[in-house]
Amino acid sequence: MDPLVKSHDLDTAVSDIIERCGENIILATALGLGKPNRLLNRLYQKVKSQPDKCKLTIYTALSLQVPQAKSDVEQRFLGPFAARHFGEDYLGLDYLDDANQNTLPDNISLHEFYFSSGSQLHHASAQQNYISQNYTHVARDLVAAGVNLVVQQVAKRGDRLSLSCNPDVMLDLIEQMQAANKPLMVVGVVNAALPFLGGDADVSESIFDLLVDDAIPQTLFGIPRESVSLVDHAIGLHASRLVKDGGTLQIGIGALSDAIVNALILRHQNNADYHQALTAIDSVLDSTLVKDIGGISPFKQGLYGATEMVMDGFMHLRNAGILRRLVFDDLALQTLLDQHMICNPLAKSDLQVLIEQGLIAPVITDKDVAWMKKFGLVDINAKIIGANLALAPDSMLTVPATFMEDYWLLC
Template sequence: MTARAAPVLLDSLDAAIEAMLSRIDGPLHVGAPLGLGKPHRLLNALYARVERDPSRRLHLYTALSLDPPGGGKGLEARFIRPFVQRHFGDDFPRLTYVQALKRNALPAHMEVEEFYMQSGALLHSTQAQRRYASLNYTHVARALGDRGVNAIVQKVARSADGTRLSLSCNTDLTFDAIDALVARGLPRPLLVAEVDPELPWLGGSASVEAAFFDIVVAPPAPYPKLFGLPRQPVSDADYAIGFHASTLVLDGGTLQIGIGALADALCHALVLRHTDNAAYRRVLHALRAAKVDDPALGPFVEGLYGCSEMINEGFRRLVEVGVIRRKVVDDEALMRRVDSGHASDDDLARLEREGEFLHGAFYLGSPEFYQWLRNLPEDQCRGIGMKRVSEVNELYGSNESLERMQRRRARFFNTCMMATALGAAVSDALENGHVVSGVGGQYNFVAMAHALPDARSVLMLRASREAGGRNTSNLLWSYGYTTIPRHLRDVYISEYGIADVRGRSDEDCIIAMAGIADARFQATLIETAKANGKLRGDFALPAHCADNLPGHLASAMSAFRADGTLPDYPLGSDFTVVEQRLVMALSWLKANTASRTAKLKTVMRAIGTGTSTDHEAMARMGLERTSGLGQWLQARLLSLALSRTAS
């Protein structure tokens, strides 16, 4: 193989852009990683340069363009603005193209195409909605090849001696995209790296020689903070879902999880199962879980192997307590001996020495999570392998027989917004076509669960939601959009239990799904099924299903909330103690002002409420002293909310 020339080393973003423009003729077809690996400052410099020159068209192909929360209005603004300033920093480089998309103001000679959006962030952007590409994660590299991408820009970490660079947070698509382009007979794209000293160094397959890139730019300090996802509180419903889900995880197996409060709840349940099994079983008993006395739900002896497109906060905690520790190596013969119980002492020594216990294609989390990665002991750091998404999200195209052995007893946990009684899932978009997020890797993992003999796909969802002052079921008879088709139905979990619907008849599937629905909506679901000839006329749900109500759940969980078994923030919080109280109060206020009638009632109660005794919370919101009627009413509303949510 011919050695590549040394990269052009620059310390100016503008110089890097000029170098790009000088080496690419015609339109710029630029690929950028999703999430953390997107070089915000470099992309903003590129945007500014091309915006001034309509003759240079720019097509950007990317996903998950992270943008800190906006300012909001009223009480929301009083809470968010100081938090954003502290958490993200005054100098965080918001992506210019995202701000333009939100205003539908992207210039005519620029185009942004995303295959996954920050959840709900671009629902009202017609430019973003029109140019959304619905793709499985593993098909993105192929699509980039089809589009003829001629440049890829990426944020990287640099070794101390400067000879190597780490793709660190995003090994997901870069290698696969290059291969896809070269396989089509197209030139290797121009590779441009932006060095970020804040980015944790990860070696192994994430590490490349500096010459892998054509241009390396290292802008001078100060360096903005990495984008930290604010950790959200976990509700009673979230915890119930997480604990039910944890009963499906088998010791010695494989774990994939998504992100968000449901994933946090599942990880906390697994931690408790391992570190305080008695308390874990008490929670299961309160939830009337079917497997509460199962000996297989003891602490993990062999541990789990993590294989997830995204490494996040939950995996950090599972590694710390010793749940994630089952190692694998990319040696088919050795893994076969381990799997059959015939591994020699030398095999086991090599497995311990060279094995990896966690594979991912990208990572994203809180500042605490990034600090954990930076400070990992060398032996633990070697256990984390960053891979191509084609290696993590599917079995085909690499070494299928090896991956089947590595991924034994796999449990793939993902979330959905809604599900139908016949087993279809709605995860990423609405029936009017508006995209909330994207398919991402969900379909990949559902399909892989059906391809592996002892794996299961588990889709988790809250049984109901409240919007505009109305409660609505998330378990529906039908919906005008589907992410996962009914023929791939497997396991669904709501706060009210588990519906195992793999291979079931339609009637049995409907019965199981109705059994985990909110009791307020069960009758309508069942009557609709009967009217459509899918359920026998004399069917009735068991009596205990009538308890599928938020009030019953809150009663079951209250003791565990009080004694700290189920904390509001099981994986840590980015909010101060005072802000945590405010989050609860503002959430209560939002729920109790969702409709015009509810808002009027809440305002009338607030008018009669005195000033809150929580002086710290009032001061944090700048309402310890008020000026004018508007501030006075805000203070009264906040006082009411704080009193209603005080523990």
């Protein structure tokens, strides 16, 4: 990978991209909010203005667009709502405007694997270029398509960057392109309006070839919310009984998702009211099915959330104390947790279990400390001092109140 180039100007960034990628740009950009609209628009217009010199192929999904009125009456109703909900300064995507009018130039093509429902009913080229694709296979298929440019907006905190709500495909794509020994220009565009998310989304500047930061935040697209009907609430109540304490939850976006979130919060925080609501729709609260795979009691272990898109329902579940089950990307460590051989949160006594199971050495080394830091078992500032492991106060590995020292003996 070439040394990181930083730019504060979009036009300069576009010139760098064309110089690096050549006349045939095969671009991948993130689903939904991960798109840096301003840079994409500059690149699109530059290529559009040079039909004999440049070609641009765009691979993406869920290109978001503010609804457009089709008549004066519609505009008078929709205009004030759109300004209030989406913001008057939301910048749309130029390529999407042209695609929706069937006016994409011959030197530019657009391929998406996910549309907003009904958005492409009357657009033949969009339907013909649609890719029926499993999310798991996106990176693999992009490698096969010969992508040479990936562009994504990022959040910034100090010298760290976050891929925010779109960490999955980009990281897989970079890894697979490197494994295939194929060239890929990785471009990040800093957006102060984008939330900084941790975990695998927290990355170093070093993964980028070009980092663009012109200090102008891009307004985020406001997802419309459907009202939750009584039928939705009833479905949510029924579904909430099938969620087992200590389990994993995956929910999408929409009224049914909101209804399930509401029912789970009611179950956890106001269990008597929850039982009363269930009784109103079903006289049998605790059926055999519910006993086998679900529950109607408050959550003791909590849930783990799994999703390809972060949505506000998960944040409500987190704030309600439900989304708190820890899951580790390590089979041996996760097995210990599932078999209740270690606690959640981890306790000082669990250090011996980790040693007995061979996950760390009897005499802890720097390698062991790095492994524990990777999974958040100790604070990022924990370190070996002499023959001791010094723990920061906010470590997940908690020290009992009777243990007043700040160190664990290593030998």
